Amino acid sequence: MAKGTIADSAAWKKLQGHVEDINKTHLRDLLKDEKRCQGMIKEVDGIVFDYSRQRATAETVEGLLSLAQAAKLSEKIEAMWSGQRINETEDRAVLHVALRAPRDAEILCDGKNVVLEVWATLDKIKAFAERLRSGDWIGATGKPLTDVVAIGIGGSFLGPLFVHSALETDPSAQELSKGRSLRFLSNVDPVDASIALKGLSQETTLVVVVSKTFTTAETMLNARTCRTWITSKLGADAVSKHMIAVSTNLKLVKEFGIDPENAFAFWDWVGGRYSVTSAVGVLPLSLHYGFEKVEEFLQGTWSMDQHFRNTPLEKNLPVLLGLLSVWNVTFLGYPARAILPYSQALQKLAPHIQQVSMESNGKGVAIDGTRLPFEAGEIEFGEPGTNGQHSFYQLIHQGRTIPCDFIGSVKSQKPIYMIGEKVSNHDELMSNFFAQADALAYGKTREDLQAENVKESLVPHKVFTGNRPSLSILLPALNAYTVGQLLSLYENRIAVQGFVWGINSFDQWGVELGKSLATKVRSQLNEARTKDAPVQGFNYSTTYLLKHYLKGKTSVANSDPKNVFPSEFQS
Numbered sequence: 089m090a091k092g093t094i095a096d097s098a099a100w101k102k103l104q105g106h107v108e109d110i111n112k113t114h115l116r117d118l119l120k121d122e123k124r125c126q127g128m129i130k131e132v133d134g135i136v137f138d139y140s141r142q143r144a145t146a147e148t149v150e151g152l153l154s155l156a157q158a159a160k161l162s163e164k165i166e167a168m169w170s171g172q173r174i175n176e177t178e179d180r181a182v183l184h185v186a187l188r189a190p191r192d193a194e195i196l197c198d199g200k201n202v203v204l205e206v207w208a209t210l211d212k213i214k215a216f217a218e219r220l221r222s223g224d225w226i227g228a229t230g231k232p233l234t235d236v237v238a239i240g241i242g243g244s245f246l247g248p249l250f251v252h253s254a255l256e257t258d259p260s261a262q263e264l265s266k267g268r269s270l271r272f273l274s275n276v277d278p279v280d281a282s283i284a285l286k287g288l289s290q291e292t293t294l295v296v297v298v299s300k301t302f303t304t305a306e307t308m309l310n311a312r313t314c315r316t317w318i319t320s321k322l323g324a325d326a327v328s329k330h331m332i333a334v335s336t337n338l339k340l341v342k343e344f345g346i347d348p349e350n351a352f353a354f355w356d357w358v359g360g361r362y363s364v365t366s367a368v369g370v371l372p373l374s375l376h377y378g379f380e381k382v383e384e385f386l387q388g389t390w391s392m393d394q395h396f397r398n399t400p401l402e403k404n405l406p407v408l409l410g411l412l413s414v415w416n417v418t419f420l421g422y423p424a425r426a427i428l429p430y431s432q433a434l435q436k437l438a439p440h441i442q443q444v445s446m447e448s449n450g451k452g453v454a455i456d457g458t459r460l461p462f463e464a465g466e467i468e469f470g471e472p473g474t475n476g477q478h479s480f481y482q483l484i485h486q487g488r489t490i491p492c493d494f495i496g497s498v499k500s501q502k503p504i505y506m507i508g509e510k511v512s513n514h515d516e517l518m519s520n521f522f523a524q525a526d527a528l529a530y531g532k533t534r535e536d537l538q539a540e541n542v543k544e545s546l547v548p549h550k551v552f553t554g555n556r557p558s559l560s561i562l563l564p565a566l567n568a569y570t571v572g573q574l575l576s577l578y579e580n581r582i583a584v585q586g587f588v589w590g591i592n593s594f595d596q597w598g599v600e601l602g603k604s605l606a607t608k609v610r611s612q613l614n615e616a617r618t619k620d621a622p623v624q625g626f627n628y629s630t631t632y633l634l635k636h637y638l639k640g641k642t643s644v645a646n647s648d649p650k651n652v653f654p655s656e657f658q659s
């Protein structure tokens with residue numbers, strides 16, 4: 089589009105007009121049309137995707153596909169895959185898909201096949217993981233390193249944590265990680281460090297500092313904290329044995345004191361929140377589970393990536409998911425989405441996707457800087473079912489309309505059957521998965537309640553309007569491969585939304601302002617505590633709060649500097 093935004097397109101306007109038609113329908117009636125439903129259930133590489141409970145008809149989907157065409161979606165997907173610098177404000181390509189490509193694939197960036205570099209790093213990770221896991225790599229006192237603490241924040245933390253929590257309950261992955269532990273340290277809150285290091289011994293711990301930039305304040309402070317924890321017990325030389333790094337900034341890794349030989353690279357064409365399939369996730373997960381298990385995860389992502397790149401839009405799961413999200417957010421006016429895995433192992437899916445989505449698409453201007461005449465981005469949150477049912481589902485059923493993603497699996501990784509119970513524990517879980525989607529769609533009418541002889545005064549309270557959209561994703565089982573498929577499905581869905589809205593989903597300028605203001609506060613706190621300097625240069629409110637905060641702290645002016653650590657740090 090030469091000028092203006094996607095909202096100027098005829099396809100956009102047509103969809104706006106179509107909202108009125110949809111508002112005349114109820115999901116209760118739409119679900120009676122079996123032909124419609126049949127067209128809205130797709131199966132790809134073992135995953136069933138059912139969007140028949142969306143407030144949409146074949147005409148809606150057709151309208152959305154025209155919108156995709158107006159937004160040049162196919163061209164944008166191809167531009168991403170062909171290494172064009174589609175992250176224009178940072179002048180970078182967006183090629184996280186290359187991270188999971190098989191060894192013999194070719195993906196070009198600036199005329200270079202990046203798959204070769206990807207595999208050089210994967211080979212290095214594999215070799216290192218084998219050395220560590222076999223006990224060939226030993227710590228400063230000669231002991232094998234069985235515990236890994238991965239320090240990182242945002243994309244350098246949430247993705248690896250999500251995959252780790254998903255694999256933790258997979259029996260084969262469990263077997264591979266016997267006798268080992270993997271912990272994460274992200275928050276700069278000293279309590280997080282005390283939790284991460286609790287009970288660990290420096291002698292058997294390897295710290296992995298994960299930071300794309302190697303400048304992130306929280307990560308670097310936690311890295312220095314762990315370095316002090318190690319050196320105070322094992323001496324300065326122990327760093328080379330007990331600390332390694334993942335970064336695109338190998339110069340700063342070296343300056344920090346980590347041997348560049350023990351650093352694992354990735355590239356500026358990998359966005360932080362899209363980096364879990366780079367060394368950011370692959371290294372710590374391989375140290376814990378072995379490289380082969382992590383490779384299965386990469387293969388799952390690649391399978392869905394290939395489907396995304398090569399399948400016509402109308403059958404393409406990430407595309408359909410993305411278009412329906414645009415429909416819900418922008419046209420039907422539902423700004424939020426609930427991610428509801430009926431799988432405890434997917435407990436960190438929502439927090440991870442929350443970052444991928446909200447940091448990617450929470451933008452106010454189009455890629456050319458034009459202010460958007462609509463609100464892009466989506467509020468994403470979620471909890472595993474059935475826990476969420478006893479928390480926020482009340483609001484979803486009778487309060488606000490929040491489109492839901494229900495995710496379940498056919499098989500459980502930990503089946504429990506008990507004599508005398510009607511169903512297995514997993515069947516009980518999945519009964520809720522199936523029931524909730526229909527409860528939201530159909531609701532319960534006044535007539536239904538009257539037929540049940542419900543007391544008249546209670547009828548209004550017990551009515552469920554229904555007509556609340558959801559979609560269902562059914563995996564064959566939860567394992568490394570399907571976790572990879574799911575990740576790619578969501579990552580690519582989020583890219584599709586951004587491509588259609590016409591925004592840059594791959595920069596994150598919105599996180600900068602808070603960071604720079606924190607620098608000013610940090611130096612004020614330092615001046616106040618070490619030199620008793622007065623609080624100045626802030627507005628009334630911040631000055632008041634800072635003074636109150638400082639009143640409760642001990643001044644260290646005129647005293648000898650010393651390290652202070654919680655007792656958990658002393659092993």
Ligand SMILES: O=P(O)(O)OC[C@H]1O[C@](O)(CO)[C@@H](O)[C@@H]1O
Nearest residue numbers: 242243244299300301304360599
């Ligand atoms: O990996 P880094 O450079 O430490 O950055 C951590 C995170 O901070 C952000 O830059 C901003 O939140 C994320 O995009 C990124 O994942």
